[in-house]
Amino acid sequence: MSVMNAIVHARDRRQAGGRWQRTIALGARIAAASVGGYALAAACAAFLARALPMSRVEAATMATLIALLAMPAAAIWAFATATAGRALGGVVAATLLLGAAAWLLGPPS
Amino acid sequence: MNRSLRQSMAGLHTWSGLVIGWLLFAITLTGTAAVFSSETSGWMQPEVAGRGEPRQAVEKAVAWLRQAQPKVRGWFLAVDERTATVHALYEDRTAPRGYRTASFDAATDTPTARQTMGGQFFYRFHFELMLPNPWGRMLASAAAMVMLIAIISGIIIHKRIFADFFTLRPTGGQRGWLDAHNVFGVLALPFHLMITFTGIVPLFKTTLPWGIIANYGSDNATALAEFYPSLARRAPTGNPGTLADIGPMLTEAQRYFGGGRIGRVNIANPGDAGSVVTIMRNDADQLAYMAQAVSFDGPTGRLLGAHTEARPARKTFDVLYGLHIARFAPEVSRWLYFLCGLALAGVIATGLNLWLKARAPNQGVGHWLVARMNVGTVVGLPIAMLGFLWANRVLPAGYGERSAAEVNIFFWLWAAAFLYALLRAPQRAWGELASVAALAAGLLPFVSYALTGRGLWQAVTDGDRLFLGFDLVLFALAALCAVIAHKAFAADSSLRLTRKGPAAA
Numbered sequence: 001m002s003v004m005n006a007i008v009h010a011r012d013r014r015q016a017g018g019r020w021q022r023t024i025a026l027g028a029r030i031a032a033a034s035v036g037g038y039a040l041a042a043a044c045a046a047f048l049a050r051a052l053p054m055s056r057v058e059a060a061t062m063a064t065l066i067a068l069l070a071m072p073a074a075a076i077w078a079f080a081t082a083t084a085g086r087a088l089g090g091v092v093a094a095t096l097l098l099g100a101a102a103w104l105l106g107p108p109s
Numbered sequence: 110m111n112r113s114l115r116q117s118m119a120g121l122h123t124w125s126g127l128v129i130g131w132l133l134f135a136i137t138l139t140g141t142a143a144v145f146s147s148e149t150s151g152w153m154q155p156e157v158a159g160r161g162e163p164r165q166a167v168e169k170a171v172a173w174l175r176q177a178q179p180k181v182r183g184w185f186l187a188v189d190e191r192t193a194t195v196h197a198l199y200e201d202r203t204a205p206r207g208y209r210t211a212s213f214d215a216a217t218d219t220p221t222a223r224q225t226m227g228g229q230f231f232y233r234f235h236f237e238l239m240l241p242n243p244w245g246r247m248l249a250s251a252a253a254m255v256m257l258i259a260i261i262s263g264i265i266i267h268k269r270i271f272a273d274f275f276t277l278r279p280t281g282g283q284r285g286w287l288d289a290h291n292v293f294g295v296l297a298l299p300f301h302l303m304i305t306f307t308g309i310v311p312l313f314k315t316t317l318p319w320g321i322i323a324n325y326g327s328d329n330a331t332a333l334a335e336f337y338p339s340l341a342r343r344a345p346t347g348n349p350g351t352l353a354d355i356g357p358m359l360t361e362a363q364r365y366f367g368g369g370r371i372g373r374v375n376i377a378n379p380g381d382a383g384s385v386v387t388i389m390r391n392d393a394d395q396l397a398y399m400a401q402a403v404s405f406d407g408p409t410g411r412l413l414g415a416h417t418e419a420r421p422a423r424k425t426f427d428v429l430y431g432l433h434i435a436r437f438a439p440e441v442s443r444w445l446y447f448l449c450g451l452a453l454a455g456v457i458a459t460g461l462n463l464w465l466k467a468r469a470p471n472q473g474v475g476h477w478l479v480a481r482m483n484v485g486t487v488v489g490l491p492i493a494m495l496g497f498l499w500a501n502r503v504l505p506a507g508y509g510e511r512s513a514a515e516v517n518i519f520f521w522l523w524a525a526a527f528l529y530a531l532l533r534a535p536q537r538a539w540g541e542l543a544s545v546a547a548l549a550a551g552l553l554p555f556v557s558y559a560l561t562g563r564g565l566w567q568a569v570t571d572g573d574r575l576f577l578g579f580d581l582v583l584f585a586l587a588a589l590c591a592v593i594a595h596k597a598f599a600a601d602s603s604l605r606l607t608r609k610g611p612a613a614a
């Protein structure tokens with residue numbers, strides 16, 4: 001079955017470099033998905049909590065519900081995207097962007 | 110869909126599923142058992158007949174607490190409509206977990222029912238793994254998030270998801286296990302997605318507080334007041350006071366609830382002049398969790414405030430929470446939750462087994478360990494859960510600290526089963542441990558009858574649906590474990606046949 005082939009031979013995936021580079025690449029994707037995914041969700045929650053046009057309790061709640069979806073989205077993307085560099089870079093960039101935007105918005109008055 | 114995406118999602122699905130599979134199986138199975146936590150608690154306290162009106166049980170509980178526990182900082186009463194029982198919780202520094210519970214029905218003046226965590230144990234294990242707050246909750250939430258990722262990646266790789274919907278090729282080989290994994294997964298897919306996401310949501314204050322922190326900084330008091338206006342807090346005055354009669358407060362609360370049922374009664378600082386009584390509507394009345402609450406001044410019974418959650422985002426949160434704990438559910442829906450929970454446990458168990466089947470055996474430590482951990486978890490946990498119920502019957506009602514003892518027995522039994530699974534060849538351990546589980550489940554109704562006098566026949570004649578239902582579920586579980594044991598033994602003997610040849614059989 002092609003699915004079983006895919007699972008057992010995941011290593012066949014076209015990747016440059018030897019074993020060490022593949023390990024680093026895998027590690028980068030795992031970091032991007034886990035630590036990066038969480039950081040992205042945190043930044044997303046902070047940004048939306050301040051950006052959403054609702055009272056602060058409503059915004060904080062809605063922001064968190066949406067941010068909880070950002071984490072699996074980031075994880076899927078981190079493994080689906082073409083290179084490990086893009087995975088890590090993309091998640092970090094998005095996190096920094098949202099974090100900066102949250103900081104610039106400042107706490108609700 | 111290109112091959113590369115399938116490969117990456119397949120790798121993600123396999124490894125995230127494997128790493129978190131055993132923990133998730135435990136969370137899922139105990140969560141499934143927690144659907145019927147009311148009935149489990151009722152079964153585990155056979156001394157409480159559970160007759161009469163829950164409201165009278167509340168009054169009995171408060172009356173007892175007034176004279177028995179006047180000085181503690183709070184009384185927390187939970188009304189269980191299904192068993193017409195009130196469980197009162199109060200602080201006790203001498204207790205192993207820092208608190209004690211006392212159970213009342215409408216006829217109880219002094220609580221004499223055996224001390225037990227009851228169904229609450231499966232619930233607590235499910236969301237905090239009996240680990241200290243917040244670590245248990247964080248670990249469980251992290252596991253749930255990984256499960257969400259595993260489910261989504263599983264959906265992505267299952268490209269023939271509709272064509273394969275009714276495919277089941279039970280040949281015993283790898284293909285059959287994959288089909289079983291897919292069937293359990295796809296048949297209840299909306300449930301699996303819902304239960305996983307709604308399981309992560311309620312704990313966000315612990316796991317993803319950054320939205321709250323962004324808006325409130327470190328001002329926890331204001332945040333709490335805005336998130337939960339119904340939980341009116343008032344510092345104790347330090348002067349003694351007498352709590353007013355609870356009856357009129359219950360009546361007033363039910364009037365505010367439009368005739369709805371009482372769910373919780375929390376009394377803060379009962380012996381103080383500044384005591385506060387907060388009455389919350391029963392979660393069984395509506396989909397949203399903690400939908401309505403009323404607070405009263407303790408000494409006078411004067412209304413302090415009332416709150417019905419109507420704010421859209423807060424209400425969304427409450428509904429998502431309510432969807433997960435399913436207290437809203439009428440009888441048929443509860444059974445659907447239970448069956449879907451078993452299906453999810455089946456997804457995880459077949460997935461763990463599939464990992465083994467997809468790889469040639471005897472290929473190093475990984476395969477050795479996974480094979481044994483599968484047995485130790487998938488059969489070991491049910492043995493421990495049944496052992497918890499056995500302990501409830503076998504330990505005498507007056508045994509000291511029996512509540513903690515029951516929990517300890519659960520963990521010791523699981524450790525023993527796990528150790529057995531580590532030392533024994535997996536293909537034999539499956540059958541042997543499944544047989545133990547089948548016996549444990551099948552004999553329990555009889556042991557229970559012998560030790561409590563409340564038996565199956567009496568349950569039928571009395572119309573005692575709780576005991577009847579519980580015993581029937583135990584028999585069904587025994588049958589399921591017996592089937593698994595039979596298949597495991599058959600697979601083992603055919604495996605030995607093929608290895609050594611027919612002459613060796």
